[in-house]
Amino acid sequence: MNEWLISLSAVSLTSSSQQMLFNSVTFLLFFTVFFILYWAVNNKLNVTARNAFTIVSSYLFYGWWDWRFLSLIAFSSVVDFSIGLALKKQEKKRLRKVLLYLSVTVNLGILATFKYFNFFIESLTEFAQHFSVHLNSSTLNIVLPVGISFYTFQTLSYTIDIYRKRLNPTQNVISFFAFVSFFPQLVAGPIERASNLLRQFEGKKKFNYNLCIQGLRLTLWGLFKKVVIADNFGVLADSLFATSDSYSGVSILAGSLFFALQIYADFSGYSDIAIGISKCLGYELKANFRTPYFAKSLDEFWQRWHISLSTWFRDYVYIPLGGNRKNPSRVHFNIFTTFFYQYFGTEKILHSLFGEYYTDWR
Amino acid sequence: MKLNKWLAWPLVMGLVVLFWIPFRAESTSHLFEMTRSITDLSSYSIGTISTAIESYSMNRFVALIVVSILFLAVEWNMNLVNFSNWIEQKSNPVRVMNYYALLFSILILGNFTVKPSFIYFQF
Numbered sequence: 001m002n003e004w005l006i007s008l009s010a011v012s013l014t015s016s017s018q019q020m021l022f023n024s025v026t027f028l029l030f031f032t033v034f035f036i037l038y039w040a041v042n043n044k045l046n047v048t049a050r051n052a053f054t055i056v057s058s059y060l061f062y063g064w065w066d067w068r069f070l071s072l073i074a075f076s077s078v079v080d081f082s083i084g085l086a087l088k089k090q091e092k093k094r095l096r097k098v099l100l101y102l103s104v105t106v107n108l109g110i111l112a113t114f115k116y117f118n119f120f121i122e123s124l125t126e127f128a129q130h131f132s133v134h135l136n137s138s139t140l141n142i143v144l145p146v147g148i149s150f151y152t153f154q155t156l157s158y159t160i161d162i163y164r165k166r167l168n169p170t171q172n173v174i175s176f177f178a179f180v181s182f183f184p185q186l187v188a189g190p191i192e193r194a195s196n197l198l199r200q201f202e203g204k205k206k207f208n209y210n211l212c213i214q215g216l217r218l219t220l221w222g223l224f225k226k227v228v229i230a231d232n233f234g235v236l237a238d239s240l241f242a243t244s245d246s247y248s249g250v251s252i253l254a255g256s257l258f259f260a261l262q263i264y265a266d267f268s269g270y271s272d273i274a275i276g277i278s279k280c281l282g283y284e285l286k287a288n289f290r291t292p293y294f295a296k297s298l299d300e301f302w303q304r305w306h307i308s309l310s311t312w313f314r315d316y317v318y319i320p321l322g323g324n325r326k327n328p329s330r331v332h333f334n335i336f337t338t339f340f341y342q343y344f345g346t347e348k349i350l351h352s353l354f355g356e357y358y359t360d361w362r
Numbered sequence: 363m364k365l366n367k368w369l370a371w372p373l374v375m376g377l378v379v380l381f382w383i384p385f386r387a388e389s390t391s392h393l394f395e396m397t398r399s400i401t402d403l404s405s406y407s408i409g410t411i412s413t414a415i416e417s418y419s420m421n422r423f424v425a426l427i428v429v430s431i432l433f434l435a436v437e438w439n440m441n442l443v444n445f446s447n448w449i450e451q452k453s454n455p456v457r458v459m460n461y462y463a464l465l466f467s468i469l470i471l472g473n474f475t476v477k478p479s480f481i482y483f484q485f
Binding site for chain 1: 371375377379380383399400430434437449450464465468471473
């Protein structure tokens with residue numbers, strides 16, 4: 001048998017991973033300083049200066065995680081801001097479509113490269129091995145940039161809404177950059193629409209004591225969910241799933257129940273903190289969870305879990321595919337397609353289940 | 363068919379809990395192994411659970427379970443509004459008591475020893 005040795009790539013980016021988590025002392029210091037300066041800048045200078053300060057701070061926040069990926073956010077912002085303006089000027093239907101496709105291709109191209117490149121290369125290598133073709137994929141350690149899906153969906157919705165003539169593009173590049181990089185929701189959502197958040201960057205702000213108190217309450221609740229519920233049940237779930245040699249049904253069910261509590265408290269806790277600190281700065285973000293574990297049907301669960309993503313898929317995938325206005329088989333296809341990405345969209349589950357498919361088959 | 367709400371939500375929650383299992387599978391064969399264990403009633407023993415919670419003192423574990431039940435009770439009671447709006451409707455003493463309860467829970471039960479990222483960062 002021939003053995004081919006093909007080096008597939010030498011791309012190697014490893015994470016510097018100095019994380020500024022919402023439950024860290026670093027973030028507490030960062031936010032305290034930001035909060036004081038933000039309101040000082042807001043009261044003394046104009047809207048542009050306030051937004052510029054927000055951009056610099058947001059880039060600092062993101063750069064703390066991994067400064068190398070700042071260029072991706074900046075690039076995404078430049079592309080979609082420019083395409084937004086071009087769409088406004090362009091009346092020809094065909095050219096408008098080209099501009100839309102350009103935005104979709106660039107955004108999803110970046111997302112697919114960083115999110116699925118490793119997975120596809122590994123699958124290809126394993127598949128090729130089945131035919132005795134040995135591909136040497138010299139470790140493709142492409143690190144997934146934190147929050148890439150969130151800001152990609154956010155900027156995509158901006159251009160799609162302008163294409164559909166449901167939104168007027170902003171002329172203010174500073175506001176747009178602040179909208180894309182706003183640090184409270186940059187790395188894990190909620191995924192905001194320009195129609196809600198972008199316009200909030202364009203007006204003057206006045207410190208609102210009641211809104212700030214509401215924000216602090218939500219932040220406290222989110223912190224409780226994160227450090228008490230999520231991080232404790234996370235440890236317990238990990239221990240239960242780690243004892244794989246002696247699996248009993250009850251340990252898997254208990255592990256899964258603990259994991260269910262962990263993932264909900266982790267993600268909704270993060271969203272609560274994001275919404276809470278945004279309120280302290282005078283911004284209103286959309287709700288992302290509405291007690292989903294008390295839903296009375298799977299439909300209802302879907303409407304109450306990660307709402308900003310579900311509604312994004314409803315508006316930009318499900319409805320354009322025809323929604324429920326088509327024949328039953330097409331409706332099922334539309335539901336399946338929408339559900340497929342949301343459930344299997346995480347690299348983790350794709351890798352877990354399908355990455356080893358060929359290995360199991362062999 | 364419309365189910366009674368007291369029957370519907372545990373059924374839905376149970377289904378959702380099962381949906382999370384593939385997220386913890388290492389491979390398809392691992393997933394089949396786990397599925398087989400769940401359906402095999404003879405594999406049901408609480409031994410593995412007690413091993414898994416060894417890292418927790420019994421007091422801490424009980425406190426965590428009690429706090430979690432209270433947490434779910436608050437979530438149930440919030441009925442689609444967020445915590446801030448829910449607590450705003452309460453009387454002053456209840457509000458203050460809630461704040462203290464949350465702060466004490468964070469300080470006493472909060473897990474600051476591990477530094478796991480927020481799970482959805484991988485999304």
